[in-house]
Amino acid sequence: MKKNIIFDLGGVLIDWNPRYFYRSVFNDDARMEDFLSTCCNSEWIVAMDAGLTAKENIARGQKTCPKYARELALYDEGWHHMFGGAIEGTVEILKDLKKAGTPLYALTNWSAEKFPWAKKNFPFLDLFEGIVVSGEEKVIKPNPEIYKRLLARYNLKAEDCVFIDDNAANVEAARALGMAGIRFTSPARLKEELSALDNRPSHK
Incomplete structure (x- = not known):
């Protein structure tokens, strides 16, 4: 068998890689990498994989990471642009x-x-x-x-x-x-x- x-x-x-989208948001690789390591990191993303909606997770992330509140807010609409194919x-x-x-x-x-x-x-x-x-x-x-x-x-x-x-x-x-x-x-x-x-x- x-x-x-x-x-x-x-x-x-x-x-799939969030950098495909966020490079155009930041135009600054150092700030983007800081954002991806401290706010939009694997622990934050996996909360959606575990059942949270993007809206719920963005709101939660904005409370813990207010300096990147705007960039987190863009995650939901930008998600489709995070694919390399x-x-x-x-x-x-x-x-x-x-x-x-x-x-x-x-x-x-x-x-x-x-x-x-x-x-x-x-x-x-x-x-x-x-x-x-x-x-x-x-x-x-x-x-x-x-x-x-x-x-x-x-x-x-x-x-x-x-x-x-x-x-x-x-x-x-x-x-x-x-x-x-x-x-x-x-x-x-x-x-x-x-x-x-x-x-x-x-x-x-």
Whole structure:
């Protein structure tokens, strides 16, 4: 039986970076980097991935980071401009796996209110047999609970799954549950690692 392949989205299949938008807001890389490290940082962004709306999170951020209140207010309308597009090499791998009949799933830390836009603008997301979105679940990777929900929802066994993510902690969490884990660094390297898994001797 073919293994189930579970993909992360951002950083693996989709290029997303707030710098794509905020460079035009700041016109000053030093101030932008200060903003991104102190206010619009991963901890702030992940609150939306965990269930907060952009409006709620912006209001919260403006209280704790008033010096960048204006820039935070622009996050919601500017979010669509934070994409560099699809990571085409990985999309080609995804399409090849689909053609080969490999069951494909996605597990993503993503805002529930923003994900419908992604579905509309990245047609390759239709190749997945199932997608679990953290914002809808209100739990984020690397919390084991979200992996367990994906496995239960689609009746998958961890030992029959390969999990791909660019975040090392997320990969380790998948491995701890019994999945094979691949830390994504590039499409070329991913292709090599998937091939190595295919050619690994089976133990019965």
